[in-house]
Structures are given as C-alpha cells and as structure tokens.
Amino acid sequence: MTTELSMPRRRFFAFGAAAVALAASGCGVGGDKSAAVTYADAKSSGRIKVGFANEAPWAFLDAKGELTGYAPVVARAVLKKLGIDEIEGVVTDFDGLIDGLRAQSYGFVAAGMFINKKRCESSAFAIPDYQVGSAFLVPKGNPKQINRFEDITRADVRMATLGGAVENGYAESSGVSGKLIEPMAKQDDILRAVGNGDVYGAAMLDVTAAWLVRTNPDANLEVTQSFHYNPKSDVGTFNFRIDDTEFLADFNRELRALHDSGEWLRLVKPFGLTAANEPDRAATAEQYCAG
Structure with a gap:
C-alpha cells in the first residue's frame, strides 16, 4: 500500500523524520498541479x-x-x-x-x-x-558474536530484517529458522526493536548499519565487519x-x-x-x- 503522508511521525533516537509529500527547494511539490507519474x-x-x-x-x-x-x-x-x-x-x-x-x-x-x-x-x-556488503547491527560488544548468518542459528537469537530486503533470503539460504528472523516494515521499527531488546540485532546493508550507529551515538549499538554473502x-x-x-x-x-x-x-x-x-x-x- 502506498501513502503520501502529510505530517511527521515519531523519531527513534536521533534518526529519522516523517514521510510527507514534499515542498521544498526543488525537491517537492508546490502550487496546485500534482507532479507527474509518467x-x-x-x-x-x-x-x-x-x-x-x-x-x-x-x-x-x-x-x-x-x-x-x-x-x-x-x-x-x-x-x-x-x-x-x-x-x-x-x-x-x-x-x-x-x-x-x-x-x-x-x-x-x-x-x-x-x-x-x-x-x-x-x-x-x-x-x-x-x-555494498552486508553487516549486522548489534549491541555494543556483540556479546553473542553474530558475524555471519550461520551464527544466528548457533546463538539461537532473534534478528530483525527489513521486509522485502535481500537479507531475508540470505538467512533462509543459510539455514536460519524463520522463527529467528523477524521482518519489519520500517527502519525505525528495527531500531526500536534492537534498542529495546525485543530482538538481539538486525541484518542489513553495511552502509545502513554504519549510518545508524554514527547518527545514534547514544544507542549503545555497533556494526559488525562487512562481508559479501554472494561471490559477486x-x-x-x-x-x-x-x-x-x-x-x-x-x-x-x-x-x-x-x-x-x-x-x-x-x-x-x-x-x-x-x-x-x-x-x-x-x-x-x-x-x-x-x-
């Protein structure tokens, strides 16, 4: 389902802002005529x-x-x-x-x-x-030592992913039980879940994980070393x-x-x-x- 939002939604840590129909400095809409779709x-x-x-x-x-x-x-x-x-x-x-x-x-x-x-x-x-490569967003110190998808099964921990993202397939191909993977609709949902301890960590792109750690310095999170799941x-x-x-x-x-x-x-x-x-x-x- 697609939605054009008109007001901010709540932020988690220092990240994020609302999704809205934009109207600023050449990157949004203005006036009466709607932007094109063709x-x-x-x-x-x-x-x-x-x-x-x-x-x-x-x-x-x-x-x-x-x-x-x-x-x-x-x-x-x-x-x-x-x-x-x-x-x-x-x-x-x-x-x-x-x-x-x-x-x-x-x-x-x-x-x-x-x-x-x-x-x-x-x-x-x-x-x-x-x-880009893959990485895990984990609690500081990574006490469960989750560095590869196979480690999720070994440690028997629940990990968040973004719904529809490739990490879901990587986890399945690595033999990780579906019970240990929790796809979520939005990035701030993932941040909230990891920060609250609802899941141990999250599988995501290395650039994404590094950005979240950098922009949320008080979250007590870190990013694991980047790796490539596929040969290319x-x-x-x-x-x-x-x-x-x-x-x-x-x-x-x-x-x-x-x-x-x-x-x-x-x-x-x-x-x-x-x-x-x-x-x-x-x-x-x-x-x-x-x-």
Whole structure:
C-alpha cells in the first residue's frame, strides 16, 4: 500500500523524520498541479513523483522534512539533465515499492534497491549505481558474536530484517529458522526493536548499519565487519516500469555521465558511500537479472 503522508511521525533516537509529500527547494511539490507519474508528463511539467521507503541513508526525510539521501540526490542530478527540476516523494513500505511503481503511484523508485532476478520480473533496473556488503547491527560488544548468518542459528537469537530486503533470503539460504528472523516494515521499527531488546540485532546493508550507529551515538549499538554473502558484490540502483524504455535509456545515459565525471562520488559522500561503493563499470543490470 502506498501513502503520501502529510505530517511527521515519531523519531527513534536521533534518526529519522516523517514521510510527507514534499515542498521544498526543488525537491517537492508546490502550487496546485500534482507532479507527474509518467516520463512524458514529467518532461512537460518539470516535476515527477518518486517512490521511496524512508530508509536512511538511501532515501529519507531530514529534520526539515526535505527528501534527501543517496538516491534522491543522485536522481535529482540526473533528472535536471533531462529537464525535470522537481521531485515529489511518495513514501511506501520497502516491499511495496515495485507494486506502487506498477500501479503508477509514482514515476520511478529511488530507494537504492538491489538488482535481483525476482525483482527484474516486475520492474526494469537502471545500470548498477553502487555496490555494498552486508553487516549486522548489534549491541555494543556483540556479546553473542553474530558475524555471519550461520551464527544466528548457533546463538539461537532473534534478528530483525527489513521486509522485502535481500537479507531475508540470505538467512533462509543459510539455514536460519524463520522463527529467528523477524521482518519489519520500517527502519525505525528495527531500531526500536534492537534498542529495546525485543530482538538481539538486525541484518542489513553495511552502509545502513554504519549510518545508524554514527547518527545514534547514544544507542549503545555497533556494526559488525562487512562481508559479501554472494561471490559477486550486491549492487543497487533505480527502478522503472518495464515498458518505460525511453525513460530508462535517458536516465542511464546521464547516470553513467555522473560516474564518468566523478560527480557521483561527490554527491554520495555525505551519506557514507565512498569510492569502494563504485560498482564495476562492466557490470550490467542484465547480468544481475539473470541471477
């Protein structure tokens, strides 16, 4: 289910802000005309809706209620080259983002979603935009020594995940009982559960875990060492409807130009991404869609 929110929701620790329909500094809406949900209309109006999951540092609302994060910042730079100057964020639970895209609730998804075979069946991915590893968000000192998915079974502890995220599949493939994995709809739900001791920790992207520890210094949490579950690095990017071939081609052209110029790295550094997160230039969405 997709919802455009109009007021902030409660914050957990120092992280987060509300998911709202945005209206600030070229990243939201203003006036009477709603932002477009198709490329043709967006080129005409200069405004487009994007789906995001309010998950820092990928796409979230800052303390001023403005849409920011790796994906919106990169998307905004690309869209300006295409004559689209404003984006309106539509918050959606992570596992509902592709359904909302197909239902034309927004023009594309800016949430840093991993490319995988299952998702490729119902959406089209841009070129790989970043690579990242996995890690665990755990209590300081990591008393249960959870460093790999197999350790969850050994220690018999419950771990949170984001609903629809790849960590759920990684846990299952590692033989972890479903009773020990608790998917949650939102990142702040995970933070609250770990902070309150409702679960031992959480499996998530290493960049995400590092961001949460950095922005919540009083939470008494730490992030484990990063690792790659698969032989090749996981990569994430933007999602489009399968039939939006013109939009995808134009977006890919300008996204590649950001990487080639070095501008991409400057844009993403504030969100904890570094040169190590640059994907292999030879990698393609088609390769990852093939499994």
